[in-house]
Amino acid sequence: MSAPRTLIDKVWDGHVVRRRADDPDLIYIDLHLVHEASSPQAFDGLRGTGRRVRRPDLTLALEDHNVPTDSLTIADAMGREQVETLRRNCAEHGITVYSLGDGRQGIVHVVAPERGLVQPGTTVVCGDSHTSTHGAFGALAFGVGTGDVEHVLATQTMPLARPRTMAVEFAGALPPDVTAKDLMLAVIAQIGANGANGHVIEYRGAAIEGLTMEGRMTLCNLSVEAGARAGMIAPDEVTYRYLKGRPDAPSGDAWDRAERHWRTLPTDEGARFDRTVTVDAASLAPFVTWGTNPGQAVPVDSAVPDPEAFADEADRAAAERALAYMDLAPGTPMRSIAVDTVFIGSCTNGRIEDLRAAADVMRGRKVADGVTALVVPGSMAVRRAAEEEGLHEVFAAAGAQWRLSGCSMCLGMNADRLVGPRRCASTSNRNYEGRQGDRARTHLVSPAVAAATAVTGRLTPPAGLR
C-alpha cells in the first residue's frame, strides 16, 4: 500500500517525463490551448530557431481576445492583424483553429470543455491566466507566459517545480441565490488576492459536490484571482455525465477504460495538504467587489468598508486608493451604488447556466433607464443553446443586447470597452483599474446579481426583486 496521495499529486506524478535530483520535474502537457494575443511572439521564436510544433494534434487555437461581438469583421487594424497572424501560424504548423465565423468559435476556456477536450487527470496549459478554469474536471491546468507557450509548442513539456498543495474545504450547503461566483469572491476576500500564491488548490466539501460543471468552472477560473497556480475539483458522476457524448470525449470501449482511470484520481483518505483553509459556505450571501482587486469584496447587503478599519497599514493604503479610484465613500450601502453598464459574459460566467440564471431574473422585467446591458455568450455553441431555449428573446424583451461570442468587455482589448468613468456590474474576473476601459469602475458580481442590477440600475441581489 503506497502513501495516500492528493488528486494534485496523482496528476503530477502521472505526467513526469523526467525526474532528477536538484532539478524541476519535466512535466508532459496533454492539451495546449492557444489564442491570438499571447502566441505571435512564440511562433516567431520557433521560426527564428527553425523549430517545429511537436504535437499539433494536442494543440487547439481559438480567436477570442480581439474579436468583436456585434459583427464578424474586426474593425481595429492591429486586432485584425493579430488574428490573421494566428491563422497563418496555425496553417504553417498544422494546428486546428476555430476562427471567427466558425460555429465552434468562442472563448478558449469555454470551448475546450464543451468540446469534451478537457478530461480528468490531464494537464492543460494556455497563454492565459484563466486556464485554471479546466481544473473543474480534475485536470491540472494553469496559465503561462509567451515564452512557455513557445516551450510547449516545441517540446510539449514544461520544467516545473512541484507546487505546494492547499485544500479549501467548504463546510455546509450553499444558501439560495449564492452561486459559485459568490463562493469564490468570499474565498478571495477571506484569504486575499495573494492568499494562495505558489499553491495548487483542491476545492472540497458538499457545496462543491452540489455544483454543476459550469459552477465548478467558475470556481476554478477564479483560483488565479486568489494567487493560486491552479484550482482543481475531483471528478465524479457530475463530471462524467457532462463529458459523455461530447464530440472530443472518448466513446465506447475507450470511454470505459478512461473512466476506470478517472475513478482512481480523487484524493485518498488521509492524504496531506501543505495548507488547509475552511470556508463556512452556509453563512455566505451574494458577494460584490467594492475595490480594485478581487479580494476587496463584501456581501451585497453590506456597506463599503472604512479603510480605517483595516489593521494592516498597507491594506489601509490600498483601500484608500481603491475607494478614490472607485469614487466611493466608506459606509455607503453597496445596494445604493448606481451603475450605467451591466456585462454578462466572459470565461468566468459566459456559459449556458450563467445565461439561464440571468434570464430567470430578467424574464418579464426591463433593463433600467440609462443602463446598457450586454449579454455575451462564451461560445457560439452557448449562443445556439441559449437561442434554442429562447433566452435571447428574454434578454431582447428586457432591452439587453444579445451578442456573438468573445472575451468582450472583460479586458478592454476589443471594441467592447467602457469609455470614461463609467461604472459596470460585471460577471467577469478582474476589477483592476482601467481593466474594462480607461477610468472604468468595475464591480464583480454573479450573473443573477448582474441581471437584478440591470433591472434596478443599482447593485441588487435577486432577492431584492421578489
Added chain:
Amino acid sequence: MNALTPITAHTGRAVALRRDQVDTDQIIPASFCKRLTKSGYADALFAGWRKDPGFVLDRPEHAGATVLVAARNFGTGSSREHAVWALRDGGFAAVIASSFGDIFRRNAWRNGLLAVELPEEAVAALADAAEADPGFTVTIDLAGLTVTAGGDRWEFTANERQRRLLMEGLDEIAVTLAEDEAITAYESARHDWLPAAGPRTTPARSRARL
C-alpha cells in the same frame, strides 16, 4: 527563444513604487498587447498611471533607475509576458518585492528581469532609502544570492534552474530538447483515449542545439 547574454549580477539605482497588488493590467494595459513583437513596449509601461504628471517613475530625479522596489504581490493577474517586456524596455533590470504573482515571476526570470523576493521589512527599508536618496544604489548578486545596498545585505532564494539558465545564458528550449528521448518514451506510453484537438500526428522533433 534564443540564448541570452549571461547575467551574474546587477547594480543600479532604485526607485520605489509603494503599492500592493500592482497587477499586470497596470504594468501594461491590454490595448498594448495587440503588438506582434517582443520589444518596443517602453511607451506602454504603466501607461494608465503615467497620465498622472506626478507619477514617481516620471520624476526627473529617478530617470535612469534600473531597480524597481515594489511591495506585495507585484505582477499579479494576467499571464501577459508583455508586462516583463515593458519593464525591461522601460529600463528596469530588477524588481524587488515582498511577493510576486507566480506567472509574472517565471516570465521575469526567463527574460533576465531579476524578480527578487525579500521580507517586507527589507523591502520597506529599500523603499525608504530610495525615496530619501534618488542616487541610492542596489546590487543583486546571482552567484551569492544576495542583495546589498547602503551597507545592508540580504539573502534571497531563486528557482535553481532559472538561475542557472540565466547565469550561463542558456536557451531553455534547447536544454529541454536534449531530453527528447525521455519525451518520446513518455509519449509512447500515453493512454490511447487521451484527447486530441486534430488528426493524430507523429511527434515533430526539433534538433537540440545548445
